[in-house]
Ligand SMILES: NC(=O)C1=CN([C@@H]2O[C@H](COP(=O)(O)OP(=O)(O)OC[C@H]3O[C@@H](n4cnc5c(N)ncnc54)[C@H](O)[C@@H]3O)[C@@H](O)[C@H]2O)C=CC1
């Protein structure tokens with residue numbers, strides 16, 4: 001039996017360690033966090049995050065071989081392997097502010113591990129970190145007076161929220177970066193691979209040097225975000241030319257070299273990581289004097305900001321250049337469907353801009369209202385659980401999140417209680433635009449021809 005410890009009980013640490021516990025019943029898995037409230041929630045019936053399949057998984061393994069605790073020092077002493085999934089946000093102060101990753105939590109954890117360890121340990125980077133962070137980890141952990149040896153591995157996490165459990169159970173690949181040039185490095189990589197071998201096919205467990213593993217994670221998110229910005233840049237041309245973004249996505253996605261995924265045009269990408277990791281990559285490029293590479297990746301972020309702005313500009317323009325006092329309902333606040341997470345959600349940005357124009361903003365979302373209330377604290381915004389309540393007297397609906405729920409609403413019933421002319425701005429292209437138009441709505445999708453009765 002191994003004692004496996006997860007430090008950081010967030011969106012990554014919680015689900016990842018739960019799946020390891022589920023698949024490796026002979027090992028004991030403990031998850032610790034400095035946030036006692038979060039740990040209490042993990043030990044209760046109201047888990048701190050929503051993720052499809054997570055409740056059932058926790059029910060199955062909690063108390064069997066998965067435990068949540070705040071006893072960080074004690075659990076470090078007992079652990080053989082330590083997965084570190086603490087947050088690595090964008091730095092807000094000092095050198096690199098607004099770009100670089102803040103490794104404060106990471107370093108604190110490293111020092112805490114060193115202070116409490118009484119025997120050798122394998123420390124695994126799960127958090128997304130700048131390439132070469134492991135050097136700093138190794139230096140802190142193995143400083144020269146320390147009699148204890150630590151092996152540092154990089155095992156970046158590729159799960160996406162909303163599909164986290166499936167992504168963890170059936171991963172495209174598990175990437176393990178380590179030191180092939182030392183016996184203990186090779187042994188550490190084998191130990192970690194043995195854990196994943198419980199359920200991941202051998203050919204999907206791939207090995208690399210530590211730096212490649214660290215950089216692959218940043219590169220992977222940068223490529224994904226770049227695809228969204230690329231398709232959104234094409235959506236802007238579609239709106240000018242009557243080309244249809246869905247038809248274009250389908251046509252280009254059928255090319256096997258391009259592939260069909262991640263080609264959905266939207267109001268913009270959100271989530272805690274894409275922007276943070278892109279900015280981190282930009283900072284690294286600048287650090288190494290690669291100005292053109294830095295600029296290249298910066299444009300992915302800039303275009304995303306532009307896409308969100310384009311969305312609001314269009315609302316303003318189509319609603320006769322004033323939305324002062326007009327009731328605009330946001331359908332969805334989460335950064336994507338099937339999660340309650342609102343970090344960096346385009347809805348936050350859109351809300352702020354609508355408020356600047358003095359619109360009356362109403363927010364509804366099936367899972368993210370608590371987070372939305374926190375994000376918009378102090379702002380004059382109304383929150384509504386029930387979308388039918390939210391739309392009463394509204395001038396416009398703006399679809400921000402692609403929840404299935406919004407596809408299936410009774411739009412005739414909604415039309416009847418809205419102010420006229422009634423506008424729909426579909427930031428996710430999920431609604432039946434033609435059907436809405438026929439009911440009387442003026443419909444403005446992304447990257448498609450507008451369906452407005454004024455144009456007849
Ligand atoms: N959210 C996601 O979908 C993904 C996130 N990542 C990366 O994983 C890392 C964690 O992300 P999330 O889980 O989303 O963050 P999170 O903010 O949900 O969770 C991080 C947790 O670490 C805890 N923590 C911070 N310092 C600590 C310390 N010294 N000791 C114990 N606990 C400590 C915090 O209290 C928090 O609960 C980040 O580097 C992120 O870039 C990677 C893949 C997916």
Ligand SMILES: O=C(O)[C@H]1O[C@H](OP(=O)(O)OP(=O)(O)OC[C@H]2O[C@@H](n3ccc(=O)[nH]c3=O)[C@H](O)[C@@H]2O)[C@H](O)[C@@H](O)[C@@H]1O
Pocket residue numbers: 128157158159160161162221224228261262263264265266267268269270271272273274335336337
């Ligand atoms: O490092 C991370 O945090 C994770 O970031 C993303 O996962 P996540 O942010 O949870 O969600 P995605 O499905 O990637 O969506 C990100 C954003 O892009 C948007 N998006 C995605 C796909 C698409 O075609 N169009 C589009 O606008 C989504 O709506 C969302 O706002 C990556 O997909 C994960 O592999 C990675 O582990």
